[in-house]
Amino acid sequence: MLDIKFIRENKDIVQAGAKKKHIDIDIEALLVLDDNRLKELKEVEDLRSEVNKVSNDIARDQDPALKKQLIDEMRAVKEEIKGKEEKLKTIMEEWQKLMVQVPNVPDMSVPDGESDEENVEVRTWGDKPQFSFTPKNHVELMLAHDMADYERGSKVAGFRGYFMKNDGARLEWALMRYVEEKFMDKEGFTPMIVPSLLRREPFMGTGYLPQSEEDLYKTQDSDYLAGTAEVSTMGYYMNEIIDKKDLPIKFFSFSPCFRREAGSHGKDTKGIFRIHEFLKYEQVILSEASHETSVKLHEEITANAEAMLQELGLPYHVVVNCGGDLGLGQVKKYDIEAWMPSEGKYRETHSASYFHDFQTRRLSIRYKDENGKLYFAHSLNNTALAMPRIICQIVENYQQADGSIKIPEVLRKYMGDREFII
């Protein structure tokens, strides 16, 4: 959610921002509605003011006849208010509906473009492996080593169901222990295990609803399953006021994640790259309301992720997402994509975004500065490590001519000090 005052004063910027994100919204129409809203609000408030005043007179006045007269008068005014309130309510509903659709303004440095195909590479790291043989894809490799069972997965869990097995399960646990140790020692990060089964409010607050209703699983109690720990972690301080000296607040959150993948039925239908249920560690930050601080922290959480990919020895590149590939609230986003030999391209493992106060305004997360003044905090997030997806890149990049898979050095101690999956 943007501040209506900001929208009023910067309507051209907001409209241009929406265009850059390829989101169709008429800011001018919103402002006309807003004028109308203010006019009706004023009328209702003036009438209420009159009622308040006279009500006090009634309380004070002892003359019964005069009392009765005033009460009758106010009864009439009340009727008038009722009618106007009805009108205002209708306007407000329309206003709210439009307001939650207004996208945050993307940063100047965000490239133009419609889809992820127009994201721009900003840097690459690592040497892509050269194979003297035809490399297998992760689906085949994991099957060959009995690291996953897709058939029984879909028998039991349906489309995109899977079991992780043997060294597949061990590798996933190894990654979990690795990333936990990595962040446990990292200064400032509070580790949290967070809920995934959530009410509607945190989804509205983070900007996943109302737009992405069809991407979320919903229960018969009208709760939703979160696709990322970001949702509940951001909800943690919902409707609260934070002391400025506690900022930035950094969370290292773990949760199961659930995604319907409604818009991607044909994509990545084999294996464990795109699945309905997985485990993810997420970095979430609340910071002071400063663009510079947001930018700095954005680079920091991106660097945290890159450091791990480097230790895991996975070649990757970082892309800055184009306007059309940004979410409603995102100001800027980097996707980190690791090399996938079987596809001859990079595939996403991490996604780092910052939002300014878009989410915190919806969630009402504020902080108080030295002078007691209140501000909406800024928020950011990035994947820490998402499982089992990253195993796809690990097994593909580390496959050997003899069919074995080399275990990344940093994970060996969690895999019984072995060098290979044979």
Added chain:
RNA sequence: GGAGGCGUGGCUGAGUGGUUGAAGGCACUGGUUUCGAAAACCAGCAUUGGUGAAAACUAAUCGUGAGUUCAAAUCUCACCGCCUCCGCCA
């Protein structure tokens, strides 16, 4: 799932229809005092929206939403949350 109780400002805690946005206390801020501090004393101290250059004025907010009333923290209903007891269960 059943029975009962409760939800007031940063905290604590009064307040069952009428100048109550809300007593008192704590905390916090400023001042007096002091070499300095503590204590004491004095003063200040909610948020959001609107109008306004500002001062100020105005509306809303006592879990949330509806309702009754000229007037609601106070009465009614629904929902949410918390607590206690019973049942069930990891």
